[in-house]
Amino acid sequence: MNMKRETEMLKRHLAEHRLKLTRQRQLILEIFLGKDHVTAEDLYREIRKRNVRVGLATVYRTLNLLCHCGLAQQRHFSDTRTLYDNVSNKDHHDHLICTRCGKIIEFENSAIERLQEMVARKNKFAIYSHKLELYGLCRDCKI
Amino acid sequence: MNMKRETEMLKRHLAEHRLKLTRQRQLILEIFLGKDHVTAEDLYREIRKRNVRVGLATVYRTLNLLCHCGLAQQRHFSDTRTLYDNVSNKDHHDHLICTRCGKIIEFENSAIERLQEMVARKNKFAIYSHKLELYGLCRDCKI
């Protein structure tokens, strides 16, 4: 996997905020880019498997950092834990979530987005973000 | 406010599950029906204002009970606390949330719902519920 672009995004963000590029941040970015959705715990366990000593707090801190530079987005599906969504080379998308097996499918639908804008206009709102989650059973679970 | 219908819904649910109608449950239902969206803490404080002694745990338990009998629904907007949405005499609806003042506007849009169904069908999902939240600035805050 080529992570040049993502590494550049991180570096630019660090430079702009007088932050430093550390071993831990590079490692966490690398593992994160190999996933679609992870919890902080998932990532932490993955790191420990490699016999590297990185604190859980650092994982949380770095995931939040990745959110700030646009590489990740927090999601709160039905579960209580926060999922970090890898959005590094995707357009905006929403989610179908299987409540039985936990499978997550991403989708985008511009017709829905346009209707959302209409709703906002009618209510004199300026929308900055939105969240659309469809919960149900996937093909394999609904049988 | 006439709460006959809602009280009947609660009573039916209690009877069906061999649960009991208590002073506390009646009081919490009454206050809840006067609101659109509350946190458990909000309701707790409201009760203490009336100089009635009801435990916070009972407030949580009763709000969850109201969810089970279809009078309330949990919402998790940007905040960390759970909001209980009074859905006693409303159809399904979604939300516009002002990230500055916290104002919540409810809306419904059947065209969006139909498109959601199309997305689900295309992905062979059977949808049971969904969540659509539009975040932005309301008319008063966007100036």
Added chain:
DNA sequence: TATTATATTGATAATCAAACTCAATATTAA
């Protein structure tokens, strides 16, 4: 109505994810 069985209550403790603390250490700039 009195009795019995069962559910509920309230105070507090337990839980859990996530954020904070701070001395030791690593990174960057000078």
Added chain:
DNA sequence: TTAATATTGAGTTTGATTATCAATATAATA
């Protein structure tokens, strides 16, 4: 190389919510 500053990791703390449990209230039964 040195100095200035940011980061780390271990552990502690936070805050919302749920669990515990003896005392009490409610409902069913006699």
